[in-house]
Amino acid sequence: MTTRRAFLLGLAASGLLAVATPSGAWAAPADFVPHAWIRVSADGTVALTCHRSEMGQGVRSSLPALLAYELGADPARIEVVQADGDPAYGDQDTDGSRSVRTQQDLMRRLGAVGRIVLERVGARRLGVPVAAVTSRDHAVWHEPSGRGVPFGDLATEAAAEPLPDRVTLRADPPASGWDLPLVDAHAQVTGAARYVADIVLEGQCTAVIVRPPVLGSSVVSFDDTEARAVPGVVDVIELPAPSGPPGFQPLGGVAVVAEDTWTAKRAAERLRVTWSQSPHDGASWTQDLAAMREAVARPGTARRTRGDAEGALGSAAKRLDATYVVPHLAHAALEPPCAVARRTEDGCEVWASTQTPQAARSMVAEVLGLDEAKVTVHVPFLGAAFGRKSKPDFAVEAALLADRVRRPVRVQWLREDAMRQGYVHACSVQRLEAGLDGDGRLVAWRHRIASPTIASTFGDAHELRDSELGQGIGDQPLEVPALSVETHPVQERLRIGWMRSVYNINHAFAIQSFLDELAHARDTTLPDLLKEVYGPPRRYTPEEAGAEIWNYGASLDEHPIDVGRYHRVIDRVRALSRWDEPAPEGRARGFAVHRSFLTYVAVVVELSRGTRGGPRLERAWVVADPGRIVNRDRVRAQLEGAVVFGATVALHGRLTLEDGRVREGNFHDYRLLRMNEAPRSIDVELITEGEPHGGVGEPGVPPVAPAIANAWFALTGERVRELPLT
Amino acid sequence: MKLVVNGVEHTLDVDGETPLLWVIRDRLRLTGTKYGCGEALCGACTVHLDGHAVRSCVTPVARAEGRRVTTIEGLSPDGTHPLQLAWERHGVPQCGYCQAGQLMNAAALLDEVGAPTEEQVDRAMAGNLCRCGTYLRIRAAILDAGKGR
Numbered sequence: 102m103t104t105r106r107a108f109l110l111g112l113a114a115s116g117l118l119a120v121a122t123p124s125g126a127w128a129a130p131a132d133f134v135p136h137a138w139i140r141v142s143a144d145g146t147v148a149l150t151c152h153r154s155e156m157g158q159g160v161r162s163s164l165p166a167l168l169a170y171e172l173g174a175d176p177a178r179i180e181v182v183q184a185d186g187d188p189a190y191g192d193q194d195t196d197g198s199r200s201v202r203t204q205q206d207l208m209r210r211l212g213a214v215g216r217i218v219l220e221r222v223g224a225r226r227l228g229v230p231v232a233a234v235t236s237r238d239h240a241v242w243h244e245p246s247g248r249g250v251p252f253g254d255l256a257t258e259a260a261a262e263p264l265p266d267r268v269t270l271r272a273d274p275p276a277s278g279w280d281l282p283l284v285d286a287h288a289q290v291t292g293a294a295r296y297v298a299d300i301v302l303e304g305q306c307t308a309v310i311v312r313p314p315v316l317g318s319s320v321v322s323f324d325d326t327e328a329r330a331v332p333g334v335v336d337v338i339e340l341p342a343p344s345g346p347p348g349f350q351p352l353g354g355v356a357v358v359a360e361d362t363w364t365a366k367r368a369a370e371r372l373r374v375t376w377s378q379s380p381h382d383g384a385s386w387t388q389d390l391a392a393m394r395e396a397v398a399r400p401g402t403a404r405r406t407r408g409d410a411e412g413a414l415g416s417a418a419k420r421l422d423a424t425y426v427v428p429h430l431a432h433a434a435l436e437p438p439c440a441v442a443r444r445t446e447d448g449c450e451v452w453a454s455t456q457t458p459q460a461a462r463s464m465v466a467e468v469l470g471l472d473e474a475k476v477t478v479h480v481p482f483l484g485a486a487f488g489r490k491s492k493p494d495f496a497v498e499a500a501l502l503a504d505r506v507r508r509p510v511r512v513q514w515l516r517e518d519a520m521r522q523g524y525v526h527a528c529s530v531q532r533l534e535a536g537l538d539g540d541g542r543l544v545a546w547r548h549r550i551a552s553p554t555i556a557s558t559f560g561d562a563h564e565l566r567d568s569e570l571g572q573g574i575g576d577q578p579l580e581v582p583a584l585s586v587e588t589h590p591v592q593e594r595l596r597i598g599w600m601r602s603v604y605n606i607n608h609a610f611a612i613q614s615f616l617d618e619l620a621h622a623r624d625t626t627l628p629d630l631l632k633e634v635y636g637p638p639r640r641y642t643p644e645e646a647g648a649e650i651w652n653y654g655a656s657l658d659e660h661p662i663d664v665g666r667y668h669r670v671i672d673r674v675r676a677l678s679r680w681d682e683p684a685p686e687g688r689a690r691g692f693a694v695h696r697s698f699l700t701y702v703a704v705v706v707e708l709s710r711g712t713r714g715g716p717r718l719e720r721a722w723v724v725a726d727p728g729r730i731v732n733r734d735r736v737r738a739q740l741e742g743a744v745v746f747g748a749t750v751a752l753h754g755r756l757t758l759e760d761g762r763v764r765e766g767n768f769h770d771y772r773l774l775r776m777n778e779a780p781r782s783i784d785v786e787l788i789t790e791g792e793p794h795g796g797v798g799e800p801g802v803p804p805v806a807p808a809i810a811n812a813w814f815a816l817t818g819e820r821v822r823e824l825p826l827t
Numbered sequence: 828m829k830l831v832v833n834g835v836e837h838t839l840d841v842d843g844e845t846p847l848l849w850v851i852r853d854r855l856r857l858t859g860t861k862y863g864c865g866e867a868l869c870g871a872c873t874v875h876l877d878g879h880a881v882r883s884c885v886t887p888v889a890r891a892e893g894r895r896v897t898t899i900e901g902l903s904p905d906g907t908h909p910l911q912l913a914w915e916r917h918g919v920p921q922c923g924y925c926q927a928g929q930l931m932n933a934a935a936l937l938d939e940v941g942a943p944t945e946e947q948v949d950r951a952m953a954g955n956l957c958r959c960g961t962y963l964r965i966r967a968a969i970l971d972a973g974k975g976r
Contacts, residue, residue: 157920157921157923157959158921159921283915283918283920285920286914286915286918286919287906287915288923289920289923289926290906290911290914290915290919290920290927290930291859291899291900291906291911292857292858292898292899292900292927293859294923295858296861296924298852298862301856307853361849361853361854362852362853363845363846363849363853366865433958434922434958435861435863435922435924435925435956435957435958436861436863436922436924437862437863482922482924483922484922484924484925485922485958485959513862515865516863516865516866734918735918738918738961738964739921741960741961742959742960742961743960744960745957745962746959746960767864767866768864768866768868768869768956769866769868773958774960774962775953775954775956775962776953776957776962777952777953779960779962779963779966780963781945783963
């Protein structure tokens with residue numbers, strides 16, 4: 102008999118998987134709990150654990166559905182338990198559009214462990230050989246006789262059984278996924294769903310923090326006389342300034358802790374803080390943009406070279422040259438960052454809207470000098486995240502304050518805090534040059550990029566890393582004999598972080614816009630040109646690229662860059678949108694394609710002129726090839742949402758800097774797309790032909806902004822080279 | 828001050844200038860109503876005042892005195908308001924954070940106009956932001972729920 106722990110250690114190919122126990126009364130003695138993901142109770146309840154953060158992508162439906170499939174549980178009748186942050190669950194970082202991709206095999210194996218034991222016990226109970234039974238719908242069945250035993254009746258006996266040494270998986274689930282119940286929809290529409298700000302503990306108070314307005318400055322002194330005079334203020338506490346690069350550290354500042362949110366907010370407005378000088382004090386977006394434009398006029402650091410691009414551009418029959426700008430962008434999730442912490446006798450309990458509960462736990466343990474085992478991090482629903490909540494700085498703030506005031510504290514970021522002091526999406530200035538020969542063939546391509554790196558948040562780095570260029574540049578299958586990709590160092594002014602789709606947004610905008618310019622110059626259309634410049638269906642390899650291909654950390658054997666799949670999404674969206682027929686009177690269409698997070702997405706957008714003369718989205722068509730999928734309707738929902746998110750990038754998104762401070766503060770000056778601006782229809786077609794799982798949450802976004810910009814050109818003749826468009 | 832929320836009368840000692848949102852959330856512990864912007868720019872805090880949709884983050888609680896306040900918890904006794912059912916049928920919510928405000932705003936619209944046109948929906952809902960981008964499903968769900976009226 103293998104011990105459970107040893108068995109699970111053997112099960113996880115990646116190594117560490119102990120038997121974690123979710124918080125609370127996870128198991129009664131009569132429950133069958135083979136490991137931390139499954140609990141079958143004697144009363145028939147089947148509880149399955151979701152160890153990834155739910156932020157709207159539907160992970161609480163998809164991962165448990167895979168467990169349920171192998172276990173033989175009915176996904177409509179399971180209870181989903183949200184895991185706390187604990188390394189025992191393996192990797193819990195909910196980012197990179199990879200929860201299903203990297204966890205699906207583990208979920209199936211864990212589900213199969215439960216099934217094998219229940220079938221063994223069930224067969225015994227039914228008096229038939231184990232090979233003659235099968236589990237489905239929360240029971241073990243002997244199909245020939247039509248007899249079955251509910252899981253609940255087997256739980257106690259199963260609990261005493263040894264676990265299997267090896268598991269056999271069921272046939273693969275359908276490549277096109279399932280239609281799964283939305284496990285939390287009812288709670289969400291009745292107001293019962295609990296987000297962090299909805300956690301209420303006995304004696305809890307609320308903190309609003311005034312943080313340094315300029316990166317790199319810190320508190321010199323403060324006057325809290327007026328703030329403390331506001332009735333209901335509990336304390337005013339200075340938070341330590343971060344040391345070294347920002348990383349996941351809180352920014353420091355001065356916290357007002359009060360009995361309620363409104364009091365904390367009003368008192369915080371009455372604080373007078375003197376801030377130290379910062380090297381970024383005088384910084385402005387206008388100057389930084391001019392510097393980046395000036396940089397891309399010059400040669401940069403060679404990052405990828407094929408042939409002699411300079412020479413080929415010089416001798417080209419025709420030359421195109423255009424520079425594209427994407428500003429800094431904000432995540433702007435409707436739920437601002439929020440965390441609740443309670444200091445206990447010897448530990449700390451935290452509730453955080455975090456995508457990285459284990460990092461939150463480690464950091465809280467570190468700042469409070471506690472053993473990690475004494476820190477618990479609970480993960481309620483996230484009111485969306487988009488990468489902002491991968492950084493647990495706000496959880497650390499709550500823990501520090503709870504430690505100081507010795508009462509539970511909720512740290513509530515205000516909208517203005519979230520807008521001005523987050524981890525922004527990197528701005529980007531990109532110059533693209535192309536040379537065509539006498540027959541119009543692409544013979545030279547030069548791409549110069551000035552854009553701050555996310556690595557600047559973690560150390561002394563100012564130039565894009567290979568993994569950042571790998572997001573839409575290094576992995577683009579361009580068939581061109583002479584190519585040069587060059588980067589320039591950029592002085593970052595803000596904490597740069599991941600935002601949904603990350604650098605793909607910038608790179609897809611520039612490349613797909615530029616290729617559209619090329620198509621017009623060639624008197625062809627973008628889908629035809631794309632198939633020409635990407636070349637015939639084949640695997641685009643590092644040998645052909647002449648460089649390593651990052652590929653989101655996935656193997657190129659399992660997830661090759663398959664030019665045929667580019668062709669397929671291009672062809673299908675062309676058919677779906679009736680691209681080759683003229684658009685209705687007063688409207689025009691734009692096209693774009695992009696592969697990111699191992700998924701291929703082509704988009705067509707149809708625009709008209711709105712009442713104020715600006716762009717009005719009429720329709721959008723999306724064809725995505727994500728390989729196998731699990732949760733069909735949520736995949737569609739993610740792609741629909743990506744059109745709206747991408748439209749905000751195209752039409753509204755822009756953070757600007759003045760005197761080193763972010764100027765925008767709320768939704769009046771950082772606009773998000775509204776319902777009356779959303780397209781009338783978004784038609785989504787999925788290609789799911791059995792290739793391995795790609796990403797879903799992010800890959801829909803990058804092609805949207807260039808498709809809109811290209812449609813605007815088709816409608817008006819005005820080329821959009823700087824976002825946002827309006 | 829006396830405040831009637833979802834048919835229940837509360838007696839509160841509170842500054843009349845306090846936004847209704849924070850009274851509902853911090854004092855009455857009805858947490859379905861959300862904070863999103865504090866400036867009536869996003870609609871996440873939408874509740875009904877005598878049946879009309881208002882942004883509770885900029886509504887001084889004094890203005891709600893003597894009037895009927897309805898929050899998402901009071902929209903229906905058991906989550907079966909036609910809009911709530913339509914929301915589930917259409918798989919509207921993603922993260923769900925804005926949806927209480929969307930529902931309250933939509934409920935006031937249906938009460939006002941019965942079966943709204945698409946243009947009426949767009950106009951009425953333009954003040955309710957959804958960063959996940961569920962607008963098309965919200966629109967479809969409202970039109971669907973309005974059909975029965």
